[in-house]
Amino acid sequence: MNNTMSFVAGLLVAAGVTYLVRMVPLVLVKKKIENKFIKSFLYYVPYAVLGVMTIPAIFYSTSCFASAAVGFVVAVILAYFERGLLTVAAASCVAVLITELII
């Protein structure tokens, strides 16, 4: 019961905040953002967030560090050559699987 309650509260908070961040500007703001600092900040944020969320978490995302490290290297190489999201993700999964079968 206690767990269910905290899940519902968490769900409402996460969904509520996410929705407000999207909704308030779409409904209220009519003018364009001209401030260069804010524009630059908003440009960098998604990349910084994804970087922080990926490293070091990716090295703990599989059942052992070695397979995750191999998956990471494969993903970086393919991403560098600008393969699609699906290709990069699938290849890194396959790399992890092969590594874990070998070890």
Next chain:
Amino acid sequence: MEDKNNSFWKGIKDGIPICLGYISVSFAFGIFSVGSGLSVLETVLISMTNVTSAGQLAAVPIIAGGGSLFELAMTQFFINLRYSLMSVLLSQKLGSTVRVIDRFLIAFVNTDEVFAVASGKDGNLGRKYLYGLILTPYLGWSMGTLVGAVAGNILPEIIVSALGIAIYGMFIAIIIPPAKKSLPTALCILFAVALSCAFKYIPILNVVPNGFVIIICAVAASVLFALVAPVPDEKEVAENE
């Protein structure tokens, strides 16, 4: 004045590529979420109410790990802050058929990809087109999550282990190409990652809850680089001029 793009079916059609991309990302999210200890129902509910990959991925450990609601709210606010800018820019594209009530509904599914497609269209967008454009991605996001969550429960452990890296593989595929083209972007990511590692491995810092680590590192790196390397106007966010 008539809106240039106002066909529901055209919107559906433009949403299909986004939908296909979402199925795979949300599949990975489903696997991740049940792996973190949430049920299939809880996982699907999160996807149906949040509709944001990075935000959900950050929310799950906080919810499953019993973090505070304050930590959760702050994390979601900063991770999803970019949508505010997208909503501001999207509002410039809305045609005369879009009512205030439509704005409330469209905002719910204003994701990075929906925004990208909408801002790439020539001329104003009507409400029928926009509803079509958000419907297919929303269905793909919800269904992909369901399939991933169920698969996470029934697939053998070695497969689930391999699939656990999928969502991070996608993140890498998102950040490396722009980092290749823009040195400040690459340095910003590296700086943020270095901070992230510091919070993970340095004894006193590693007690900071994960949600705050994401905020602190990403905001610090973004503020620093917004100051030392402001983005030229033609970049991304200002593209729909």
